[in-house]
């Protein structure tokens with residue numbers, strides 16, 4: 494029987510661990526990420542007769558290389574390629590939270606956006622048009638209150654559909670300045686030719702343009718003897734300075 498792998502990503506304090514606990518109950522264990530002092534929580538649950546293994550990623554404001562937390566979250570999404578990444582957002586500060594959602598959407602299309610703390614939003618009189626957000630982002634959106642375990646079933650139905658390929662999200666693409674878009678256009682074909690669909694080419698191009706040395710190091714470590722990855726890393730080092 495297949496076990497789907499799910500990651501929970503999101504800004505700090507958006508209720509990821511509350512959701513994680515609601516999903517897994519006692520079927521969880523914690524430890525540290527290899528080589529890091531960042532806590533790693535992993536657990537299991539079933540839904541509609543399917544088994545899901547879920548990782549509670551550290552809360553981060555971005556997925557670049559600013560901290561060990563960000564590297565852990567980024568590396569998991571890029572290298573471990575979960576079947577679905579649930580991006581947990583705080584309903585009371587959606588605008589700020591959506592920044593991370595957009596970053597995840599550049600890394601993978603297998604995303605479900607989960608708007609949590611709906612109870613708090615209701616108290617503040619905030620109303621959220623879920624259909625519109627889903628339409629604009631190009632991915633399914635569910636609304637929950639993790640603390641009171643409201644909305645979890647509907648969330649899991651969407652997660653299962655994305656995991657099984659019955660829903661194939663088509664995320665919006667952020668368009669950058671003319672100059673950046675031109676540089677991406679130059680880099681992307683090389684990355685795609687070299688890496689195939691091992692990693693999202695546009696995202697790798699953006700990271701190279703960003704001079705993200707830590708990503709290059711992670712790619713190198715991950716690649717082992719992979720010649721194509723080494724080629725991109727070498728190329729990247731000439732672009733990044």
Ligand SMILES: Nc1nc2c(ncn2[C@@H]2O[C@H](COP(=O)(O)OP(=O)(O)OP(=O)(O)O)[C@@H](O)[C@H]2O)c(=O)[nH]1
Pocket residue numbers: 503504505506507508509510511512551552553609610611612613637638639640641
């Ligand atoms: N009112 C309300 N509070 C919630 C809800 N979900 C989580 N919380 C509270 O929000 C706080 C943060 O929740 P956590 O689950 O620790 O958040 P987190 O995203 O894991 O935080 P980090 O691990 O620091 O990134 C806790 O006090 C939770 O009880 C919810 O649906 N409604």
Ligand SMILES: [Mg+2]
Pocket residue numbers: 509510511549552
């Ligand atoms: Mg947490």
